[in-house]
Amino acid sequence: xLDFWKIIVYLHIRKQLFYILDIPVASGPAPIIPSPxxxxxxxxxxxxxxxxxYRDDYLLSLRISDSNTYTYESLISxxxxxxxxxxxxxxxxxxxxxxxxxxxxxxxxxxxxVNDENSDNLxxxxxxxxxxxxxxxxxxxxxxxxxxxxxxxxxRMDNYExxxxxxxxxxxxxxLCPMLNTYVISGSSQNDASIAIWDxxxxxxNTTNSLxxxxxxxxxIEKSKASAPGTxxxxxxxxxxxxxxxxxxxxxxxx
Numbered sequence: 001x002l003d004f005w006k007i008i009v010y011l012h013i014r015k016q017l018f019y020i021l022d023i024p025v026a027s028g029p030a031p032i033i034p035s036p037x038x039x040x041x042x043x044x045x046x047x048x049x050x051x052x053x054y055r056d057d058y059l060l061s062l063r064i065s066d067s068n069t070y071t072y073e074s075l076i077s078x079x080x081x082x083x084x085x086x087x088x089x090x091x092x093x094x095x096x097x098x099x100x101x102x103x104x105x106x107x108x109x110x111x112x113x114v115n116d117e118n119s120d121n122l123x124x125x126x127x128x129x130x131x132x133x134x135x136x137x138x139x140x141x142x143x144x145x146x147x148x149x150x151x152x153x154x155x156r157m158d159n160y161e162x163x164x165x166x167x168x169x170x171x172x173x174x175x176l177c178p179m180l181n182t183y184v185i186s187g188s189s190q191n192d193a194s195i196a197i198w199d200x201x202x203x204x205x206n207t208t209n210s211l212x213x214x215x216x217x218x219x220x221i222e223k224s225k226a227s228a229p230g231t232x233x234x235x236x237x238x239x240x241x242x243x244x245x246x247x248x249x250x251x252x253x254x255x
Contacts, residue, residue, distance in 0.1 A: 046093035046111065049073065057086050057102060076109060076121075078102045090145075094138025095157055097123070101133035101145070108160055124160045128153070137176040137184065140200050144184055146173025152186050152198065168196040 041053045050070060052060045058077040062070040078086060078100060091100045098109040108124040128145075133153070135146040142163065143155040150169035153162055171192035177185050184198045 041088070042091070044091070044093055049093070049111070051091065051093055051098070053088050053091055057088055059088065059091060059098075059100065076100070078105075078107055089132055089134045090136045092136035092138050092143065094143065095141065097157060099136055099138075099143055099155075101128075101136060104128055104130055104132055106133060106145075126160065128162075134172055135174060135176050137178070139178050139184055140181075144176050146176050146186055148172045150188060150192065152176075152184075152196070166196075166198065168198075169194055 039054065043053070044051045045064070048064050050062045050064055052062070054060070057079045058075055060075055061073040063073045064070060076098070078088065086102045089101045089103075091098065093099075093111060096111045098111050100107040100109070105125060105127055107122060110121045110123050112121075128147070131151065132148040133145040134148055137144040141157060143157060145153040145155065147153065150167065150171055150173060152166040152168055152173060154164040154166075155161065156163045168186060169188035169192050171189040173186050174189045175187045179185050179197070182200055184200055185195055186198065187195045
């Protein structure tokens, strides 16, 4: 179903691209010209804006009208040399900010200024310790990021600083999702194939409990409490359908 909607949106966006080939780029120092044949990688609707990420290094922003038509809003590029190409790994629009990860650099834009042609809406550009952020999640006022090295980073949105770092996986973190408005689940790629559950309640403290698994063949849920960020010790087993409650965060093995 998602692929179907991506095709529908792509057809709308492709039609728009033919009309904007001569529009200059306002948000990046190097001009780029989008090609109607570029591959659409991912999309997100935020308020009345639709963000479309392409295989190349740019995001197309379209405004959705009441008549369900798309009007060109802006072209956001992370290209800084005309002949260079740094594909976008991930992006997230959340709390009036647009976070874009490309290479080992993260770009933060203000969504409020997207429709202002005279405004440079790039708020911050910063490296991420020679690591690449391949998945992003906006949750509970923070930006959660999964990296190529298997780390989970938590960023503040007021000063854009990295707030927490968790080493929870042995392969790249390929997905993040919220659970019960309290936890964040991270999943790693095939060489590790584990999931971890992070207690969002404790993000504001110096102690955080994590969940990590080491096998994708077992069907048990192990109850564990991390002695330090990124590490955990198994203490007991509980029934498969038990839920994580209280101060403890429970380790779940993927089936």
